Amino acid sequence: MFDGLKKKLSDAVKTFVKSEANPVPARSEEKPEVPEQQSAPGPERQSDIQQVQVHNNEENAKEIASNPSEAPNVGARQAEPDPPRAEKKGVPKQSGEALVKFSLSTKVKKAFSGSVKLSEKETDDFLDKIRISMLQSDVSLEVTEGIMADMKSRLADSAIDSKNMTAALLGIVRSALVDTLAKTKEGVDIYAYIDDKIKSNATPVRILFIGSNGTGKTTTISKIAYRLKSSGITCVMSASDTFRAAAIEQTEYHANRIGVPVIKSKYGADPASIAFDAIAYAKSRGIAVVLIDSAGRQETNKNLLNEMHKIVRIAQPDITIFVGESTAGSVIAEQVKDMSKSVKIDGIILTKLDCDARGGNAISISSVTGIPILFFGVGEAYDALVPYSPDFILNSIMPN
Ligand SMILES: Nc1nc2c(ncn2[C@@H]2O[C@H](COP(=O)(O)OP(=O)(O)OP(=O)(O)O)[C@@H](O)[C@H]2O)c(=O)[nH]1
Ligand SMILES: [Mg+2]
Incomplete structure (x- = not known):
């Protein structure tokens, strides 16, 4: 990268x-x-x-x-x-x-x-x-x-x-x-945010992940679930992508591997009601975090955008994260800008930085969109998620 x-x-x-x-x-x-x-x-x-x-x-x-x-x-x-x-x-x-x-x-x-x-x-x-x-x-x-x-x-x-x-x-x-x-604007430290909410008994924290197709939403949710589980923080995954073939099985697969519960339904079911069920499940069991997956969508697809609004209305996420792949180049800034017209985005996770030798998005996307980067995805492994830091970028770019 x-x-x-x-x-x-x-x-x-x-x-x-x-x-x-x-x-x-x-x-x-x-x-x-x-x-x-x-x-x-x-x-x-x-x-x-x-x-x-x-x-x-x-x-x-x-x-x-x-x-x-x-x-x-x-x-x-x-x-x-x-x-x-x-x-x-x-x-x-x-x-x-x-x-x-x-x-x-x-x-x-x-x-x-x-x-x-x-x-x-x-x-x-x-x-x-x-x-x-x-x-x-x-x-x-x-x-x-x-x-x-x-x-x-x-x-x-x-x-x-x-x-x-x-x-x-x-x-x-x-x-x-x-x-x-x-x-560039500093983003929320989601782990510190979750800790605070746990201390003040204001759980479950609801985090919604949105973005275009195949950018790494489900993988990133799994990485965060893995990190939470490793730190002894409970979470549940909401398999709210009922649109793409095999999406539910993929979420379930990761949840089982990591050892966290998953709330799912059938393909074609209402994603918002699955998120609602996941939140109810978390409340009833004292689970700290609900990680809500969603179907990949383009900002031009009206039906999927309406569906996203419904998820936001019902789930009322504390944090909404746009997951975009670094390799998409300048397109990603346009996607974030367009999507943020429909929904308030709190942060960006830039994935597949390991596949992107150019990496310029990491320098400019926050300035262009006004939305901070929270993490970089740097591989497919569960621990391949690096918190955003200017030092990480500088040390990666500048010759020693
Ligand atoms: N190299 C690399 N691959 C990644 C990274 N993040 C995700 N992937 C891979 O990208 C592919 C798509 O990831 P998904 O998590 O399924 O993406 P998604 O956004 O949920 O896709 P849809 O549900 O189809 O919209 C998978 O093969 C992942 O393993 C990353 O940071 N680096
Ligand atoms: Mg997915």
Whole structure:
């Protein structure tokens, strides 16, 4: 996850530093154009492919239910060092920093201070490279431009250590990302929320999960049920997707594996009344949390939207979560915006981040929709759900 963006950013900075280089000192001042991309093509796709982990659901669930530590820890994937680059024939072996070419005025300043300010053109060239990396990685245009503006003022204000150009520029990218992520709205910590409700005897907490088809709603509910059960908190699953074939059996399968009750009915039955029954069941048995599944729906499907309104009216969820797959790219922001016209969404869970090398949604979706991300789904295992944190994103994106 994020590996594509991480590599793009790293390459953009290194390419900038290198493209300012002049391997032929005598002609350096006259040569206006330098090849843009000097790194070898190919490895990005390779790393994208390597990180997609395919698990057999059934085997996985068995293993994890009996031994959670066996679950693949996709979130903890370490950054791999950049592959060594071949030296070009005839080019003297020097560090990238030693090859940096600056404008004359920059050079003069550098000679006195050991640090430099980029000229306006140098700044624009650099920002262009970062801008392209972000846009290609699904960071929204609006958020990308915000990051560019932040970086531009940082570059204007700060002198860069000329001996450590790559690290200094990456530091500026990092600071701009920190600023952007800090501006996003903080979401509810659902586990703390549940604890509070338990302490104040205000249970059951009702959590409704909505979203398009196949985004990972049922799997995510199972992950949360697994986490609750592991912490000794009782919950019941409401199999309120009575629409898709095998949806009820799927919910039941996970509930049985995890060891939590499930309330179900027949296909075609009213999803709202199943949620109602699940809430009544929880009340009568002192169960703390009701996790309400729902059928995948598009914001254009009127019948399913009406059905969702009915679930909301009857179940009165404390928290409504939109589950969207990160791999859907910019479409997901539109889905959230459209859906939130019909129902109040409290948070987003972005799933399948392990399958999405771009990962830009994780940076921009909260800013674009105004709705916070609560968790990232990073695999199919029950413990592959990571609470949202800017540090998780930054540490995954920024080269060490
Ligand atoms: N790699 C990966 N796969 C996931 C993740 N979350 C869910 N999946 C897989 O995505 C597929 C669909 O997941 P479901 O939980 O059935 O999705 P859903 O939203 O309930 O689907 P519908 O009920 O059809 O609307 C399953 O194969 C899941 O195992 C994730 O974070 N990473
Ligand atoms: Mg489902």
